[in-house]
Amino acid sequence: MTIDDRALDDLLRRADPVSLEALPGGDQATAVRLLERRIQPLPRRRRYRIRVLVAVPVAAAVVGATAAAAVVLSSGPATSALSHGCYAAVSLHASTAVLGDDGGDPVDSCRRVWQTAFGQPAPAVLSACVSATGKVAVFPGATACRELELREFDGSFTAEAQRFAAFKRDAVAAMDGRGCLAVDAAAVLVRQLLTAHDLAGWTVDTGDQVPSDADRPCASLAFDEAHHVVYLPRI
Incomplete structure (x- = not known):
């Protein structure tokens, strides 16, 4: 069933029975205020940002870092007794004198040949470390092993x-x-x-x-x- 415009107007009047004479004219101040109020934009709804807090296990992180440092700074045996290297500087790429194992202390062996191998007296302090290949590597200074992230040589060799x-x-x-x-x-x-x-x-x-x-x-x-x-x- 189709409702024409006149019937639709009549239905609207009965649903909202306000006399047309009671409404202010379009040019009256009250009408203008009503219109302005009607067309004002709705206030913007405040947006709230949800913050997610992540609990960081600080104690575990500290323990992990300490354990990593302990691995780097720990001492241990060498797995190769065939030879050891004497390094002129705290670098794995420094000039190196390779000495065969004579059953003695690698630091003492390097100290004896330092002048001949590198043309200068041996440093006051030499450090023996364990290289990535398991051999003993001797460097100048007391902190060489830590700087190079190598284990300190504990003076022993593995059973094999x-x-x-x-x-x-x-x-x-x-x-x-x-x-x-x-x-x-x-x-x-x-x-x-x-x-x-x-x-x-x-x-x-x-x-x-x-x-x-x-x-x-x-x-x-x-x-x-x-x-x-x-x-x-x-x-």
């Missing part, structure tokens, strides 16, 4: 490193005591010593034996501690 050091001393002494030892005979000797020192997993590399090596009949020793290989190059 000690067994290897003993094996190396025995192998060198045995080879020297036999004069010119053929490669095959040297390989047998070295394997026996590896077994005696409980160094499982080590291998002996005799190299390629070719006729041109006839003028180099004697075996020598070389060690790859990182890969657990003993080489017997000809000399």
Whole structure:
């Protein structure tokens, strides 16, 4: 059913029965005020920002930082006894003198060769650290290990490193005591010593034996501690 405009007006008057004569004219002040009040913008609703507070476990963070520092500053044994390095400055890229292990204190060894290796007297204080490869590294100064984030060397070596050091001393002494030892005979000797020192997993590399090596009949020793290989190059 469709309602025409006249019927719609009549319905509106009955729903809001205000006499047209009671309404102020459009040019009267009251009408103007009513109109202005009607068209005023509605007050803006205040927006509230929700703040989320996150509780930070301060104690845990402090403990974590302290533990990290403890790891950096802790001391420990070296895992390699083959050699140690003497560094001219507190840097892993500084000039380095590499010394073979003689069973003594690495700091004392570096102090003895410092003048010859670097052309100046050894510093009053030297620090022994454990490098990332497990070897002893000696630097000038008392705080070198902390500055480089390395463990301090506690003066000891791991059990396997000690067994290897003993094996190396025995192998060198045995080879020297036999004069010119053929490669095959040297390989047998070295394997026996590896077994005696409980160094499982080590291998002996005799190299390629070719006729041109006839003028180099004697075996020598070389060690790859990182890969657990003993080489017997000809000399």
